[in-house]
Amino acid sequence: MKAITNILIIVFVSSLFSCKSNKNDSDNKQTKHEIEISFQKQLLSSIPNYAQSADYNRHVFSPTGKTVAVIITRAKKSHLLVNNVHGKEYDAISFPLFSLDGENVAYIASSNSKELVVLNNKEGKGYKNIENLTFSPDGKKIAYIAEEDKKSCVVIDTNENKKYDGVSKLIFSQDGKNIAYIAEENKKHFVVVNNTKMKDYDNILELSFSSDDSTTITTVGINKKGDEIKDMLVIGDKEITEFDDSYGAKVSSLGDIAYNVKHKNKYFTVVKNKSLGEEYESAYFNNFSPDGQHYCFTGKRKDSTFLIVDNSHIYQYKSIWNPVFSPNGERIAFSASDGKTYFVVVDGQRGKDYESVWEPLFSPDGKHFAYIALNKNKFYVVNDGNESEGYESVFKNYSFSSMFQVSTYRRGAIVFSQDGKLAYVASKAAKYFVVVNGRKSSTYDFIGGLSIIDHKDFAEIQDEKGIMQFCPSQVGSSILVGSSDDYIISQPVIYFNKDCSIVSFGARIQKDIWWNTLKTN
Numbered sequence: 152m153k154a155i156t157n158i159l160i161i162v163f164v165s166s167l168f169s170c171k172s173n174k175n176d177s178d179n180k181q182t183k184h185e186i187e188i189s190f191q192k193q194l195l196s197s198i199p200n201y202a203q204s205a206d207y208n209r210h211v212f213s214p215t216g217k218t219v220a221v222i223i224t225r226a227k228k229s230h231l232l233v234n235n236v237h238g239k240e241y242d243a244i245s246f247p248l249f250s251l252d253g254e255n256v257a258y259i260a261s262s263n264s265k266e267l268v269v270l271n272n273k274e275g276k277g278y279k280n281i282e283n284l285t286f287s288p289d290g291k292k293i294a295y296i297a298e299e300d301k302k303s304c305v306v307i308d309t310n311e312n313k314k315y316d317g318v319s320k321l322i323f324s325q326d327g328k329n330i331a332y333i334a335e336e337n338k339k340h341f342v343v344v345n346n347t348k349m350k351d352y353d354n355i356l357e358l359s360f361s362s363d364d365s366t367t368i369t370t371v372g373i374n375k376k377g378d379e380i381k382d383m384l385v386i387g388d389k390e391i392t393e394f395d396d397s398y399g400a401k402v403s404s405l406g407d408i409a410y411n412v413k414h415k416n417k418y419f420t421v422v423k424n425k426s427l428g429e430e431y432e433s434a435y436f437n438n439f440s441p442d443g444q445h446y447c448f449t450g451k452r453k454d455s456t457f458l459i460v461d462n463s464h465i466y467q468y469k470s471i472w473n474p475v476f477s478p479n480g481e482r483i484a485f486s487a488s489d490g491k492t493y494f495v496v497v498d499g500q501r502g503k504d505y506e507s508v509w510e511p512l513f514s515p516d517g518k519h520f521a522y523i524a525l526n527k528n529k530f531y532v533v534n535d536g537n538e539s540e541g542y543e544s545v546f547k548n549y550s551f552s553s554m555f556q557v558s559t560y561r562r563g564a565i566v567f568s569q570d571g572k573l574a575y576v577a578s579k580a581a582k583y584f585v586v587v588n589g590r591k592s593s594t595y596d597f598i599g600g601l602s603i604i605d606h607k608d609f610a611e612i613q614d615e616k617g618i619m620q621f622c623p624s625q626v627g628s629s630i631l632v633g634s635s636d637d638y639i640i641s642q643p644v645i646y647f648n649k650d651c652s653i654v655s656f657g658a659r660i661q662k663d664i665w666w667n668t669l670k671t672n
Contacts, residue, residue, distance in 0.1 A: 186252050188646045189216040190653050190668055196235045198662040201225055208597050211246060212657040213253035216646070216666045219657065220247040220256055231258060231269075238272055250290035257293055259284055268295060268306075275309065283320070287327035294330060296321055305332055305343075312346060320358045333358050399436060405443035409436045420448045427462055440480030447474050447483065458485060466496065473510035477517030484511040484520055495522050495533070502536060509547050514567035521565065521573055523547055532565065532586070534573050539586070542577040546599075546643055564643050568651040572671050576643045576656075585645060585669055587654055592669045595658040599643035647671075 196219050198207060209222040221232040228240040231247055233256060241260040248257050257270045265277035268284060270293060278297040286293050294307045296318045303318040304311050307330065317335035324330070331344045339351040342358060400410040409422040411434070418433035419426055428434025431450030437458075439446045449471055450457045458466040458474055460483055474485035484497040492504035495511050497520055505524040513520050521534045529541030546564040565575035574587040582594035646655045655668045 186215055188214075188648070188655060189666055190646075190648045190655050191666070192668045193217075193666045194663055195219040195657075195666055196221060196232060196664045198664070199223065199232070200662075202662075207659065207662070208599075209246075210657075210659070210664055211249065212644075212666070213249040213256070214251055215253035216655055216657060217253055218249070218256070219664050219666075220249070221664070222246065231256075238269070244269075245284070248284055248286065250286040250293075251288055252290045255286065255290060255293070257284060257286070259295075268293070275306075285321060285323065287323045287330075288325055289327035291327060292323070292330075294321055294323070296332070305330075312343075322358060322360060324360045329360070331358060331360070401436065401439065403439035403443035403446070404441065407439070407443065409439070409446060409448075411436050422446055422448070422462075428459070431457065437474050438476070440476035441478050442480045445476060445480045445483075447476075449474075454490075466499065468496075475511060475513065477513040478515055479517045482513065482517055482520075484513065484522075486510060486522075493524075495520075495524075502533070503538075505531075512548065512563075512565065512567070514571045514573075515569050516571065519567060519571050519573070521567070523565070530577070532573070532575055532577070539577075539589070542579055543581075544578045546576045563645065566645055566647065568647040568671070570651045572647070572651055574645045574647070574654050574671075576645065583643075583658070585654065585656055587669060587671045590671075592667070595660055595667075597659040598656060599658075 195212075195217075196210075198221060202223050202225070206221065206223050211220050213219070218234055222244060223230055223232050223237075225240075228242065229244045230240045231238040231244060233247075239260075241262050243261040245259040249255065255271055257268055259281050260267055260269050260274075262277070265279070266281040267277045268275040268281060276297075278299045280298040282296050284293070284295040292307055294305060297304055297306050297311070302314040302316065304314040305318055305321055306312070315334040315336050316338075319333045321332040322330070329345055331342055333355045334341055334343050334348075338353075340353065340355045341351050342349045342355065398411050400408065402408055407423050409420060411418070411420050417429060418435070419428040419431070420434045420436040421427070422436065428448060428450045431452050434448055434450040436446070436448045445461050447458060447460045450459060454469060455467055456469065456471040458471045460466075466485070466487075468487040469490040470488040472486050474483060476483050482498055484495060486508050487494055487496050487501075493506065493508045494504050495502045495508050497511065503524075505526050507525040509523040511520050511522040519535050521532060523545050524531045524533055524538075526541075530543070530545040531541055532539040532545060548563045548565055565573070567573055572588050574585060576583060576585055576598050578584070582596070583598040584594050585592040585598065643656055643658075647653075648655070652671055653668050654671060655666060658665055658667050
């Protein structure tokens with residue numbers, strides 16, 4: 152039996168594709184894109200009377216809040232309604248995708264057994280299958296994977312790249328200048344970056360640009376080698392070391408690398424070239440602080456979980472999850488359990504016991520924290536240890552693709568403003584509303600609507616606790632959308648304006664879809 156070696160590859164694009172070396176240091180920092188969010192109340196569209204009830208929540212707001220696209224179905228045909236302008240009918244259409252600046256909207260349409268991309272009502276070429284439709288973060292390019300005659304290629308705008316036996320996992324870098332994907336040819340797999348082919352492997356499992364710059368690619372590959380099963384860490388074309396298994400690589404904002412390994416039946420983590428956590432039965436790296444100065448990982452031994460911060464501060468509970476650093480890296484919070492109850496620990500201080508708790512978040516200055524908790528079928532938002540009233544549901548935040556960060560505006564389903572105001576979306580009696588510093592907005596039939604990239608890989612709509620959860624394989628320009636066969640439920644997004652005096656959000660009242668505002672004072 153032939154052995155299999157997993158390859159963990161860190162590729163620095165700058166060294167491979169002649170990026171200029173005389174750029175300012177700021178060019179290498181995390182890319183954030185400016186967009187103009189609307190803070191004007193406006194009726195964007197009305198669902199037509201003939202629409203089915205399932206169409207009522209099948210809408211997607213542009214990231215700017217100035218446009219809404221609604222999927223309408225009639226007589227087994229579907230079309231897109233964009234700000235009350237009806238598009239062409241097709242046999243079926245995918246969820247629409249907006250560019251980050253909100254200027255472009257695209258979707259995949261099915262017609263006469265062919266699939267085609269429709270960009271701003273202009274039809275592209277028809278193929279047997281199209282997937283992975285995505286805009287570059289700067290909105291200047293659109294790309295997707297197309298299949299025809301048992302061959303696949305990446306199409307960028309209208310230009311077809313080289314055809315291969317298979318193509319998957321198409322991604323842009325944060326600045327939109329680099330594009331990468333996994334290709335297959337003659338039963339070998341390799342990464343293609345900016346049309347340049349890299350090393351062959353028997354399989355490649357993961358591909359991503361680093362969340363902290365646009366020049367580092369991480370992939371996890373598999374190779375057959377010798378009689379042993381080994382994983383290899385590869386930087387560029389250089390194989391650094393090998394283990395039985397490696398996974399979960401992360402790169403800090405300072406360029407430090409961390410990853411998890413299995414070696415000789417031991418699970419541990421490697422941070423800055425140091426092996427950590429070998430004294431535990433297993434160890435897993437969690438994350439770096441935003442400034443890259445701190446890190447944490449969890450270790451397990453018997454019935455206990457340990458959270459280790461900077462390999463010095465240790466916290467111990469039966470279970471620990473969701474550790475997060477404050478933006479300045481000076482504080483840490485996490486969810487935990489003693490086996491009977493659940494609670495949040497902030498700076499080592501255990502909070503109130505609940506039946507369940509969700510991931511904590513810090514304010515931008517790190518002075519405040521908040522999280523969602525469940526007790527006796529009621530959801531509470533806990534802000535600096537103070538409970539809100541009980542709600543039927545509260546929308547939680549999800550991990551956003553870092554390439555879609557907005558530099559000026561604070562946004563999320565539960566979010567702190569720059570000056571420490573807390574806003575979130577909750578519901579009672581099947582009505583939705585926004586709460587800002589304890590003040591409620593008017594009620595709506597639905598709040599939410601936003602962009603996605605991949606429309607095929609979804610998890611469950613709602614978890615066992617009643618919290619909305621959606622897991623598409625990639626994230627769109629704002630946050631996530633979940634789907635079932637009959638309807639869409641989308642996580643709402645709340646934006647604070649620059650002086651934190653107004654929040655804006657999308658909502659539906661009966662058949663009217665609005666972009667709404669609420670004063671925070």
